[in-house]
Amino acid sequence: MDDGFRALQDWLAQTRDEPLEAMGAFFDARIGDYEAHMSPWRAHYAWMAALLPDGIETLLDVGCGTGLELDEIFARFPALHVTGVDLSGEMLAALRRKHPNRALTLWQADYFAQPFGDSRFDAAVSFETLHHFPAAQKARLFAKIRDSLRPGGVYLQCDYEAKTQQIEDLLFAECARRRARDGIAPDVFVHFDTPLTLEHEMQAMRDAGFARVELVGYLPEDDHTPMIRAVR
Template sequence: MSTIQDQFNRVSKNYDAQRRYLIPCFDDFYQSCLPLVAERAAIKNVLDIGAGTGIFSQTIYQQRPDLHFTLMDISGDMLKVARERFAGLPNFKFIEMDFSANPIAEKYDLIISALAIHHLEDEHKAVLYNRVYQALKPGGLFINADQVEGRSAGFDEFYKSNWKETVNRSELAPEAIERAFERIKLDKFARLETQLKMLETAGFNDTDCIYKYHNFVVMAAFKA
């Protein structure tokens, strides 16, 4: 994870400006979970795992400014941007920590993650999903917006090559494109079905994929 930490420390200042170029389905990707959150008035506190600069938390905050947010990330520089984003708001706190190597100390109503868990090997994904389940209160909700491996080699290659073509055609500077392509070498995608099964094995009683665009997906899982 130290390599990932270094990569994201370096890109932290430009991370937000590059997101819409690197996530072709940006709005739907981050907003598809909002109806699930909106209908759960009992939610009080949120943990954002691998929060980065706080984009996912901001999306939910804009709908539910009453919630209390804890943003956790391994990159101090990314969290520095998040602190600036939410400066002056009393319902935000920040934890610099490797979420893959440490238990989750508190209990939450909602745990979210975006584009973070795909950096873990499959066995570590399964361990994290167990920790997330244990950290959720009864009736809690977990939302993971991430990238997954295609169901076949053909579709996986299509998703990856199409994404690269889209990024190459974007307005990103060549240096930024090169760095993005370098970062994806650290990715460890797993199939959607594999991860839904991991969530069920962890104890979640109701799981599904609520959004999919190529290999960008949003998974949701409820704890009874």
């Protein structure tokens, strides 16, 4: 048993009696310090922006939050038309305040249920939003993202992974235990991290029908937040 797994077990034991929070309410309540909390990923935002193809005009941002990745993306593509979807109205309002003059279409919605349209976007991104859901549910979302892209369109995802199958299994089991304890149905979104292994994440994208799925890599001193590129 490695130190990381033992530390995770200790943290789960310490927090085992904490109630689960609804996803949208969780982020609405933390709008004040959200961007400071996410500041360690500044280099990843810039990396994502740099990886987008030249000449794109339309972008889908899945789980856009306050638009931390969009700060960097707009710096490179100031005329970009962005459609963003997020559960949190507070997060979307903050995004709108930051970028009042950008071409933004914002949907406060469940991105699993919200229609994205067909062949509508040149590219799509998601950043640190999908580590709460099982592979089958992600595959259905990835299929919607794929369909929303124009032929040859690129989807970039940066999210943290479960480094081992043991970690993935432990977190899904603990989430299920807490749901049962709190009487929360499986289809209700709660804020509890259940990342997949890299292999399972990429397979879910392949199952969604992307023509090519590849690991771009990791930034130095970060071996758990991969950048993945999928091409329609």
